[in-house]
Amino acid sequence: MPVSSSGCCAPISDAALDAAGAAEGATVFKALADPIRLRLLSMITSAGDEICVCDLTPQFDVSGPTISHHLKVLREAGLVDCERRGTWVYYWPVPERLQWISSLLAVPEPIPAR
Amino acid sequence: MPVSSSGCCAPISDAALDAAGAAEGATVFKALADPIRLRLLSMITSAGDEICVCDLTPQFDVSGPTISHHLKVLREAGLVDCERRGTWVYYWPVPERLQWISSLLAVPEPIPAR
DNA sequence: AGTCAAGATAGATATATGTCGAAACAGGAG
DNA sequence: CTCCTGTTTCGACATATATCTATCTTGACT
Numbered sequence A, B: 001m002p003v004s005s006s007g008c009c010a011p012i013s014d015a016a017l018d019a020a021g022a023a024e025g026a027t028v029f030k031a032l033a034d035p036i037r038l039r040l041l042s043m044i045t046s047a048g049d050e051i052c053v054c055d056l057t058p059q060f061d062v063s064g065p066t067i068s069h070h071l072k073v074l075r076e077a078g079l080v081d082c083e084r085r086g087t088w089v090y091y092w093p094v095p096e097r098l099q100w101i102s103s104l105l106a107v108p109e110p111i112p113a114r
Numbered sequence C: 001a002g003t004c005a006a007g008a009t010a011g012a013t014a015t016a017t018g019t020c021g022a023a024a025c026a027g028g029a030g
Numbered sequence D: 001c002t003c004c005t006g007t008t009t010c011g012a013c014a015t016a017t018a019t020c021t022a023t024c025t026t027g028a029c030t
Helices: A019-032 A035-046 A052-057 A065-076 A097-102 B019-032 B035-046 B052-059 B062-074 B095-101
Strands: A080-085 A088-093 B080-085 B088-093
Touching: A019 A035, A019 A065, A019 A097, A019 B019, A019 B035, A035 A052, A035 A065, A035 A088, A035 B019, A052 A065, A052 A088, A065 A080, B019 B035, B019 B062, B035 B062, B035 B088, B052 B062, B052 B080, B052 B088, B062 B080, B062 B095
Parallel strands: none
Antiparallel strands: A080 A088, B080 B088
């Protein structure tokens, strides 16, 4: 039964994310927290290896600059990378980054169900 | 070489997330897009099975209502659930939801590295 | 009842974010 | 060199979000 003033039951596990890790994780999740960016990322990851911006933009109802802005957010989060080849710019995913952010969502032990 | 006006190379894969799925995914990622909420979730998932709010609040430099607000966001995103027992309120994770959101981050095919 | 403590809710405010149009930049074609 | 197209950057604005203080609700205990 909980009695102390500073805590009523089990202490915080050391397995919990520290403040620094949480800050970095939050910035990456922030990049994913928009429907357009999520679809952009999905299109980029489901393309064979890379995809042209000119194939992404027409899929949305927003202006070109807005798509460019969202791609920049994904790029700055380290989730995708890009390269200009001639007139067009191509984007591809960064799998290691995707795996890392995905790992933050793992539940340590299989919880029995409740 | 890209030539058409509507697309310059490969078409969008059918594997890409549709607008509806992206909208729901984005709301969940939005819940994760804050350092405090990420730490809260981490503490909740790394506790054995559940954890008391009174053990969460003192870990942060923000006020009680702010923690309460963040917990509500996590709850409404379906990531955690809670129950009041006497004076205290206990939170636990919803593993199925965590797995679902994690699955949105999976890269369809192993990309050869670039 | 009356009191106290744990959490949640409400209302206010400052900051962050998504969106646009206009303008700048980069490269290819005439 | 000059024009045209694809993409990014810039500035502005409307909306959303994080945080606070104050208040309310719930339950325990005297």
